[in-house]
Amino acid sequence: QLQLVESGGGLVQAGESRRLSCAASGRKLDYYAIGWFRQAPGKERELVLCIDIGGETTHYANSVKGRFTASRDNARDTVYLQMNSLKPEESAIYYCAAGGAYCSGSLGGYDYWGQGTQVTVSS
Numbered sequence: 001q002l003q004l005v006e007s008g009g010g011l012v013q014a015g016e017s018r019r020l021s022c023a024a025s026g027r028k029l030d031y032y033a034i035g036w037f038r039q040a041p042g043k044e045r046e047l048v049l050c051i052d053i054g055g056e057t058t059h060y061a062n063s064v065k066g067r068f069t070a071s072r073d074n075a076r077d078t079v080y081l082q083m084n085s086l087k088p089e090e091s092a093i094y095y096c097a098a099g100g101a102y103c104s105g106s107l108g109g110y111d112y113w114g115q116g117t118q119v120t121v122s123s
Contacts, residue, residue, distance in 0.1 A: 002027040002112045004096050009117030014088055020081040020117060022096030029077040033103045035110055036070060036081045038092035038119075045095070050103035051079060058103045088123045 008020040022034060035050040047060040051070040059065045064083075072079045079096060094117055097110035104110065 002032070002098055004098060004112055004114035006094060006096050006114040006117040009094060009119045011120045011122060012086055014121055014123050015085055016121075017082070017084045018086060018119060020083070020094055020096075020119070022079045022081070022114060024077040024079075024098070028074070029072070029079065029098075030074045031101060032098040032112075033101055034070070034072070034079040035097045035099065035103065036068075037095045037097060037107070038090070039095070039116075040089075040092040043092075045107060047105065047107070048094075049081075052103050053101045060105055083119075086119075086121045088121045091120045093118050 003026045005023050012018050033050055033052040036048045037045050038048055039045040048064055049059045049070055051057045051072055057070045067084045069082045096114045098112040099110040
């Protein structure tokens with residue numbers, strides 16, 4: 001069973017950067033695309049971007065293009081989400097999730113989820 005644990009959340013000032021980590025255990029991460037989602041209070045969970053097994057990133061949220069990037073270190077079974085120029089409206093719980101080898105644009109395409117890490121962006 002694949003297990004995912006996010007870390008790196010916290011309080012940041014608007015305009016600052018933050019890097020989140022998604023560490024896997026139970027199975028090698030090499031075989032999975034990893035999606036990064038976020039959910040703000042009272043809002044639906046939103047797919048931000050996904051990185052496939054080849055390291056190709058697909059951005060699903062237009063608002064993060066040019067600011068958020070993903071990378072993966074398969075030797076460490078860890079995927080990263082680098083977030084730059086953060087905005088207060090991006091305060092949310094950020095989740096990583098694993099599905100198949102290639103990215104899916106829907107929540108249903110992801111079978112394994114982490115517990116999430118809170119990112120709060122102050123203005």
